[in-house]
Amino acid sequence: MVQGTTSDAGKSTVVAALCRLLQRQGVCVAPMKPQNMALNSAVTADGGEIGRAQALQALAACIPPHTDMNPVLLKPSSDTGAQVIIHGKVRADMQARDYDQYKTMAMQAVLASYQRLQMRYQAIIIEGAGSPAEVNLRERDIANMGFAEAVDCPVILVADIDRGGVFAHFVGTLACLSASEQQRIVGFVINRFRGDIRLLEPGLRWLEQQTGKPVLAVLPYLHGLQLDAEDAIESSQNRSGQFRIIVPAIPRIANHTDFDALRAHPDVDLQFIGPDCTIPPADLIILPGSKNTRADLAFLQQQGWQQTLRRHLRYGGKVIGICGGYQMLGQVIDDPHGVEGAPGMSEGFGLLEIRTELTQEKRLQQVSGICLFGQTPGATVQGYEIHMGVTTASRISQNTLPVFRLHGKDAALPFDEGARSADDQIIGSYLHGMFDDPAASAELLAWAGLRSDARVDLAALREHSINRIADACIPLLDALQRL
Template identity: 70%
Template sequence: MNRFPYPTLMVQGTTSDAGKSTLVAALCRLLVRRGVRVAPFKPQNMALNSAVTSDGGEIGRAQALQAVAAGLEPHTDMNPVLLKPSSDTGAQVVIHGRVRAEMNARDYHQYKTVAMQAVLESHARLRAQYDAVIVEGAGSPAEINLRDRDIANMGFAEAVDCPVILVADIDRGGVFAHIVGTLACLSDSERARIKGFVINRFRGDIRLLEPGLDWLEEQTGKPVLAVLPYLHGLYLDAEDAVQAVTPGTGAFRVVVPSYPRMSNHTDFDALRVHPDVDLRFVREGEPVPDADLIILPGSKNTRGDLAWLHAQGWPERIRRHLRYGGKVIGICGGFQMLGSCVDDPHGVEGAAGHSRGLGLLGLGTTLTRQKRLAQVTGRCVFAPDALEAAVTGYEIHMGVSTGDALARPAFEIDGRPEGACSDDGQVLGTYLHGLFDHADACTALLRWAGLHSAHVVDTAALREASLDRIADAAAPLLDRLLALA
């Protein structure tokens, strides 16, 4: 099969985290297997996990994963509108991979007519290049308060006249109410677009579910296209929410503060699956456990999250950790926090102002309006026994750091020094996201922090295996869609 009867097919969900991202990735992988040139697409994404694209922009992390599933390099047309929340009411608006403005919710609602043009332009370009475009909705189409000027769900489906699959998560309960209630909130034309339902994350005896499926089809007049199983142990990049981490059995303890605007926590996925590592995210109000390594993650609001660290007592906890010989790594915003100060004279991430840093590295940072976006490769230079270790990653930050600490870099990227190390060798800071994804760098960093392990985590292989697993599980859905065409 090299032709798919649905040039544009959209997957919407009854709730957030119903399985839209995973299902789009699965369909992309299935269609590629059958010789269809397919591209993923999400009109509007709100996420703090982003990826740098081949054309030098940024998109949601989920769309980058879907591109991998489709055998493509991520491109900004796959996610033309990206919203990166910097507060409860405001977000950075990224259009076609570039920062357009910082807006509050009301201003962005007015801006949606402009954003919709960007969405339609990107969709048209993908349609011209590929046999099929598989589209991911956002949240739920049943949000009545967001129906006006909607560009993320049915507003887009109506604009391009495409069919819709509605997916619901049975594992959280109330699946039949979610589906029937969603349909009740839609207009007649929107309901007509829905070809059928997918029930996701089912575990148990399917025979016990069948009476409910029969009732659902009778009530709605629409078919249940597939019931997908709950798949354990998947290694897939999360779109936004921090994935639950089961306390590990590894003896090496890594602790990460889960501050309110933490970004790109996918940096820690390789550690999450490392058999010798016990990774813990510490949320507000929780005690900080003893650790071998503390990692300060990226942030979309560095000064705000730095204030959160001070309020939660982290500075004293980190100093105690260092006194007992522990190691600390700061990534991107976390790197900026390690210095003496963070200045935001233009109000790039909120109110303009100055914040006192943790004072663990001799540098200061000034936030700038220009964002650096780059995919990078290089080598580790933070320790004598790490000099031959390769590192790959991506930079995605607003801000320039200066100071004496930069004279002792952590990495060498494209022939230039990057990051910083403290004189005593206990603190390391870097702007590189994804630094644990390369097995050599991961091994070298963990060795520097005190873990000498023979285990090597191949994140690319784990990701590919997981994409194949979800595609295999979704194969009956594709067959049903083809039969209905």
């Protein structure tokens, strides 16, 4: 099990690297994260939903992602509440205190997944969540040492030296653990090191003397990795391109990995616009997915995006809405069952003649098909749907056209999806990952006004990055196999 002294210490990438290295050695290996809290998720082959990082780790292991790899997924809908997903399906919406009591039940789901993975794979590389030093969460813990103790699993502890205080992180974390938990840690990993290793060596010797545990590896800081973010928006942005795309950084933004291919495009300048920031002019505005669409819609309206969108369209700009952003572009979002909070209805931006009713059943499926827009319709597209809501034309009209023709496991025949305005300035769709396919991305960007021959193959960039982190972790695997 790979645990970290902090969130974002590098647990996800270390797990992915070890999965790839073991796969290279011919070991049948699988990743697992017992409990994940993230708004970036993926649809599995068995029709469930897991954290995006576990889908990436499955890719590193060269196996299809499965719900057992992330049996408990928490998707925050407010500061104190979250949607609880067990084995890929929505179980309930809970407040933090209620979920804390529910964790005893959740542990049963976690252990059942672990046992199924044990039967199918020779090795399992498990990722912890946050830090085991969070003593307030120790009771009924299923994410870190509580799980490791339950399955009798050795642990390596990772810390990010780029943040500073790496030795204090290790020593302080150990001090917060029980004696049996301390013994479970077999060694330390220092992540994101840059500089002269000789200047670090006195600290390494001190750490080993203080704790009696080895430093298994010092991993380098690798620039330019193209890997799916688990949750937080990466601060570095491509600002070299001439074609400007802006995306509002709404409070409950979901699956912002939709924009990874755009951020990697050499001719695109993509910017996330935070709260109370000046909204710059742009060629394309994209409204992203949301875990709480009505609340994020209200946020955008308060921030002046209604006026920005109308002005942008008046001057010939293009707009795309994805999932929750698609719902916002319509006339009404109705939540009669209180799926996202108190039951009620919100007026949308009114830019597409559609209305949405939020439903209690989540639609989850992988899909593929063709584009129905642009100068050369028929470009291939693939992606996935994750949404709780049904969107329909608000009235019988010729003013709304479909965007894609798709097929998936839930539909026997191809179906038309999305909505496009008659003036061809606005596209709305539930399709996550629409920019990941090079053909569809080129078609979408050409529709938006970019004239470029550049193509971004996100899958190839991701694969190259996985191999880079795997190569950097060879000394770590060597050290683990010598233990």
